[in-house]
Amino acid sequence: MQDIREDVWIHTMCARCYAECAIRVHRVNGVAMEIQGVSGSTQGADGGLCPKGLSSLQVLYDPNRLNVPLRRTNPEKGIGVDPKWEEISWEDAYDEIVPRMKKIIEEDPRKLNYMGGTAHPGYPTGIADPISVLGGFSGLFALGLGLHCGNAAHPIGGLIHGSWSIVPDFKYCNYAIYFGASKGHGSGHSAMTAARMVADAKARGMKLVVFDPMCNFAAGKANEWVPIIPGADVAVVLAMCNVIVNDLGIVDEEFPKLKT
Ligand code: SF4
Structure with a gap:
């Protein structure tokens, strides 16, 4: 042993x-x-x-995890072209990269571009800022999730709520309505933080209603699941607005004027 x-x-x-x-x-x-x-x-x-x-x-411990530097040995690039990566030591990698970075910093730091994704704690400033402070460069390109989810979510969150992220105010919310969302049920920003907040809100008595053609994770745990026809979300929301504004007349008129 x-x-x-x-x-x-x-x-x-x-x-x-x-x-x-x-x-x-x-x-x-x-x-x-x-x-x-x-x-x-x-x-x-x-x-x-x-x-x-x-x-x-x-x-x-995935045997396929990349945890060593690789050097491209095939200068030819293109779809289907084998880059012919070869494994090199960290010392060789530093010897190759550091002189090039020094040369770029001396010439013009703007030639340097940092690329990173959003789904790691370094996004975007954790890694980019120290490098940019050292090098004085300003290039940052966030790829992957930053482009796919962010382009849809963040501009809308900014326009409607003045917020980068969109999370119901679970500490005070008494009645949450989801459309094709499952925040707090295994997805979205800060997944487990939101999951705990939803659980606490439900224990406090918050009601959750989920509109979704599919009984997703949130719908499966909701007080009510409304299985609407795919693509009917906007019609349902406009019908609800019509009832609130025209039938019941309970709209807070100042809110859309001043805060949206
Ligand atoms: S939500 Fe899951 S993946 Fe994200 S930090 Fe927490 S445990 Fe890790």
Whole structure:
């Protein structure tokens, strides 16, 4: 049997989405064995973790995970062209990259462009800012999730709510209506933080009504699921507005004038 030289729990945070839930990792002889949430922490879901976070060990020890520098050896580029990556040491990578970065900084830092995604805690300033401070460059290109979800969600959130993100005010909300959303039920920003807030709101008595053709995760736990015809969301919302404004006359007229 192998000697146990080390048996420690290390407090850190999950880096698999930007909820950044507080976790502790059980490490034995240098090998991460188990991940647990941290009860009582306000970072994340007060001890709860999602399956993605709990499966981090599979990512960490995935034999296909890229954790070494690769150098492209085929200068020819194009669809279907093999880049012919070759594995190099970190020393060789630094020897190759550092002189080039120094040269660029001396010439014109704007030639340097940083590329990163949103689904990691470094987005965007955590990594970009230190590099940009060092190099004085201003280029930042956020790809992946930043383009796919952000282009839809953030401008609308900004226009309607004056907010980057869109999360119901779960601490005070008494009646939440979702259209094709499942915030707090395993998706959206700060997934597990929102999940805890929804759970607390429901325990407080908040009612949840979900309009969705599919009985999604939120609908399955809602007080009421309304299985509308796909694409009928806008018609339903306009009908509701019609009743509120024209039939009941209970609209807060100042709100749309001043705050939307
Ligand atoms: S919500 Fe899940 S993936 Fe995101 S930080 Fe928390 S445990 Fe990790």
